[in-house]
Amino acid sequence: MSLRVVNIGELVTNDPSMGDGTLGLLHDAALVVEDGRVAWVGPSSRCPDADENLDAAGAAVIPGFVESHSHLVFAGERAAEFEARMTGQPYAAGGIRTTIAATRAASDLALATNVTRLLGEYRRAGTTTVECKSGYGQTVHDELRSVSIARCHADDATLLAAHVPPPEYAGRADDYVRMVVDEMIPACAPHAAWIDAFCERGAFSAEQTRAVLEAGRAAGLGVRVHANQLTPGDGVRIGVDLDAASVDHCCHLTDADVDALAQSTTVATLLPAADFSTRNAYPDARRLLDAGVTVALGADCNPGTSYTTSMPFVIALAVQALRMSPAEALWSATLGGARALRRTDVGHLSHGARADLVLLDAPSYLHLAYRPGVPLVARVLKA
Ligand SMILES: N=CN[C@@H](CCC(=O)O)C(=O)O
Numbered sequence: 290m291s292l293r294v295v296n297i298g299e300l301v302t303n304d305p306s307m308g309d310g311t312l313g314l315l316h317d318a319a320l321v322v323e324d325g326r327v328a329w330v331g332p333s334s335r336c337p338d339a340d341e342n343l344d345a346a347g348a349a350v351i352p353g354f355v356e357s358h359s360h361l362v363f364a365g366e367r368a369a370e371f372e373a374r375m376t377g378q379p380y381a382a383g384g385i386r387t388t389i390a391a392t393r394a395a396s397d398l399a400l401a402t403n404v405t406r407l408l409g410e411y412r413r414a415g416t417t418t419v420e421c422k423s424g425y426g427q428t429v430h431d432e433l434r435s436v437s438i439a440r441c442h443a444d445d446a447t448l449l450a451a452h453v454p455p456p457e458y459a460g461r462a463d464d465y466v467r468m469v470v471d472e473m474i475p476a477c478a479p480h481a482a483w484i485d486a487f488c489e490r491g492a493f494s495a496e497q498t499r500a501v502l503e504a505g506r507a508a509g510l511g512v513r514v515h516a517n518q519l520t521p522g523d524g525v526r527i528g529v530d531l532d533a534a535s536v537d538h539c540c541h542l543t544d545a546d547v548d549a550l551a552q553s554t555t556v557a558t559l560l561p562a563a564d565f566s567t568r569n570a571y572p573d574a575r576r577l578l579d580a581g582v583t584v585a586l587g588a589d590c591n592p593g594t595s596y597t598t599s600m601p602f603v604i605a606l607a608v609q610a611l612r613m614s615p616a617e618a619l620w621s622a623t624l625g626g627a628r629a630l631r632r633t634d635v636g637h638l639s640h641g642a643r644a645d646l647v648l649l650d651a652p653s654y655l656h657l658a659y660r661p662g663v664p665l666v667a668r669v670l671k672a
């Protein structure tokens with residue numbers, strides 16, 4: 290089964306060998322998909338035949354967005370906490386416990402239904418690859434069902450074993466970490482691809498974070514970290530030490546953190562929608578980019594700090610608030626996300642890539658940032 294997409298006004302391939310600049314831009318282009326993969330890319334006038342035809346009518350086509358950071362396995366919502374924040378309360382990691390209580394009380398069906406609802410939102414807004422974390426259970430039983438639901442519905446499942454010490458371990462975070470290492474990781478690792486921990490005041494210390502990540506890595510999981518979100522700390526350093534695929538948030542970095550990232554293969558994943566919704570400091574994206582760090586952008590959908598699934602919104606925010614160029618922002622939301630998940634098959638439209646295409650209701654990808662808040666995703670094709 291093959292499909293050809295013709296009359297593409299502007300095609301973003303993210304392959305510099307195929308077109309102009311880092312985005313590998315082509316104009317008046319066409320693309321052929323065979324068995325879910327990109328089989329041919331070139332000028333529309335020379336496009337080979339295919340079983341089916343799709344006329345893009347001069348619109349822009351981009352790779353599907355790659356979301357490398359989401360928390361979709363949860364019950365309930367926290368609009369009241371949001372209102373309190375918007376009227377003066379600071380965000381603190383403790384709000385996570387509200388969602389832990391609701392998630393523990395929810396059925397598997399309710400949790401899975403929430404995940405598929407949010408994945409549908411992501412898809413309609415152009416996202417074709419989604420990593421999904423557990424983390425609102427924080428018992429062996431609840432993390433196991435959370436990570437199993439994540440694996441069943443999302444592309445990549447992450448065991449966020451250390452999100453916040455749950456209420457029954459209040460004041461005993463070391464005991465909680467011991468339970469995670471001895472019981473939770475052995476039970477859950479077979480169902481996940483990644484281990485994650487929230488290294489932050491009010492969540493887990495540097496030593497506790499390292500213990501959880503090392504145990505996850507020893508169980509065969511790749512490493513990712515919630516690092517340096519609310520305060521400066523050791524999360525980035527630990528992530529780089531453990532060859533994390535990604536350190537996420539990165540709002541409070543020292544020069545040493547930036548240098549360490551620049552000399553590593555660890556991606557810095559920026560989540561500006563969380564900073565927008567908490568009114569916290571944005572990360573310094575320019576400092577990271579100028580130092581040569583690979584930067585990804587994610588929406589971080591979760592009920593506490595970032596209840597959005599819109600990567601176009603994140604791109605617009607990255608351009609305005611993080612001072613990224615429109616091209617940098619699109620790259621970071623597509624191929625940057627793929628790098629953060631250590632995937633080579635998504636985030637670009639080179640020959641052989643998974644055919645994840647987004648047709649925009651716009652002549653250029655620039656409109657994603659130029660027309661903020663406007664639903665420009667006209668059609669989404671996954672594989
Ligand atoms: N930072 C920790 N985890 C989430 C927030 C979770 C919550 O507040 O429920 C985040 O990525 O922003």
Ligand SMILES: [Zn+2]
Pocket residue numbers: 358360515589591
């Ligand atoms: Zn998160």
